[in-house]
Amino acid sequence: PESLGKSFPCRIAGVFRAPDGSIAAEFSTASVNLLPNTDHTFTVNLTIRRPALWSPDAPALYRAEFTLIYGDEAVDTAELRYGIRTLCFRPGALEINGQPIRIIGTNRHQDYPYVGNAVPPAAQKRDAMILKRAGYNFVRLSHYNQHPAFLDACDELGICVAAAIPGWQYYNLTDSFVHHALRDCRELVRNERNRPSVILWEVSLNESYPPSWLNEEFHRTAHREYPGDQCFSCGDTYGLYEGWDVLFSRPGLETEKPVLVREYGDWSFGGNESTSRRRRGDGEKAMRQQAWNFQWMYNQLGLLKNAIGGATWAMFDYNRGYHHDLERSGDADLY
Numbered sequence: 001p002e003s004l005g006k007s008f009p010c011r012i013a014g015v016f017r018a019p020d021g022s023i024a025a026e027f028s029t030a031s032v033n034l035l036p037n038t039d040h041t042f043t044v045n046l047t048i049r050r051p052a053l054w055s056p057d058a059p060a061l062y063r064a065e066f067t068l069i070y071g072d073e074a075v076d077t078a079e080l081r082y083g084i085r086t087l088c089f090r091p092g093a094l095e096i097n098g099q100p101i102r103i104i105g106t107n108r109h110q111d112y113p114y115v116g117n118a119v120p121p122a123a124q125k126r127d128a129m130i131l132k133r134a135g136y137n138f139v140r141l142s143h144y145n146q147h148p149a150f151l152d153a154c155d156e157l158g159i160c161v162a163a164a165i166p167g168w169q170y171y172n173l174t175d176s177f178v179h180h181a182l183r184d185c186r187e188l189v190r191n192e193r194n195r196p197s198v199i200l201w202e203v204s205l206n207e208s209y210p211p212s213w214l215n216e217e218f219h220r221t222a223h224r225e226y227p228g229d230q231c232f233s234c235g236d237t238y239g240l241y242e243g244w245d246v247l248f249s250r251p252g253l254e255t256e257k258p259v260l261v262r263e264y265g266d267w268s269f270g271g272n273e274s275t276s277r278r279r280r281g282d283g284e285k286a287m288r289q290q291a292w293n294f295q296w297m298y299n300q301l302g303l304l305k306n307a308i309g310g311a312t313w314a315m316f317d318y319n320r321g322y323h324h325d326l327e328r329s330g331d332a333d334l335y
Helices: 121-133 148-157 175-192 212-225 284-301
Strands: 008-017 023-028 032-034 062-070 073-082 087-090 093-096 099-101 103-108 138-141 160-164 198-202 233-235 246-248 259-264 307-312
Touching (some): 103 121, 103 259, 121 148, 138 198, 148 160, 160 175, 175 198, 175 212, 212 233, 233 246, 259 284
Parallel strands (some): 103 138, 138 160, 198 233, 259 307
Antiparallel strands (some): 008 032, 008 062, 062 073, 087 093, 093 099
8 A cells, every 4th residue: 555656666677698598689678667557568679690590490599588677676587588580471482581491281289198188398399309300390289279398399499380279160259259269369479479480370260260350350469469570370261261461271262372281181081081090000001091192182282372381180190079089190190
């Protein structure tokens, strides 16, 4: 009660540390008198000379250290890892730091033997390491927020990420559903926008086709949360909305925008009876058929107009929840 109406002089000071630990830049804001229980944004402009750029081949990471100073006393600290890089999506190509990169990707469900979604951090990182060793440079997080440890590993290993809001084959135009879905969008971008690995924001409800005004609001919300020219939304086009910065491919799509094949190698080879859904125990012939399916589809990506690459469905077999059997089209099985 004694602080009511009283303001407090506060400022932010900090350093940016280069990947080798040396100080790349220092900063301090002017002091501002803040009232209790209020928000304030401090803005600083930094110059980092000869920056080490983040890329899939050289995932250089900086560390920002922030200190909140009240009067002359340091009262709180925070750290943030950060990668410096530029993105440019154009028809047929992704450029990172001005260099063209072909997306060779896959999808991941956060699922693990015996523990389901309760995957510990070490296993999260192991999944990323397996994915990197398999030759992938991109992973689509289908279809929900995934553990920070997995995203940390993507930052460290140089794996590009499409981060997604939660959603699958459902929408409802009630005020409550729309409010919470847009909140999911805001929170996803706020939580992950400083990660160099996140290059795309999938802010559409997966395989759900709401009216265009809701998809437009998802798109606008992402750009409001991440202003500037480095935010790129992506999403479904089956619902006849094509306002995303990067469009997911569909038959008959005519566009001059960049196109991503978000899932390939499974459904188109027989749906629920897909010849890509094979266990190790099904034998060599069956597994060769699965491998042929993926290779054939990968070859087709080069024929698709404006395609920047694609992602297999999926990296690992997974429990489906709505069905008693595993989904078995993974490059690797559940174990």
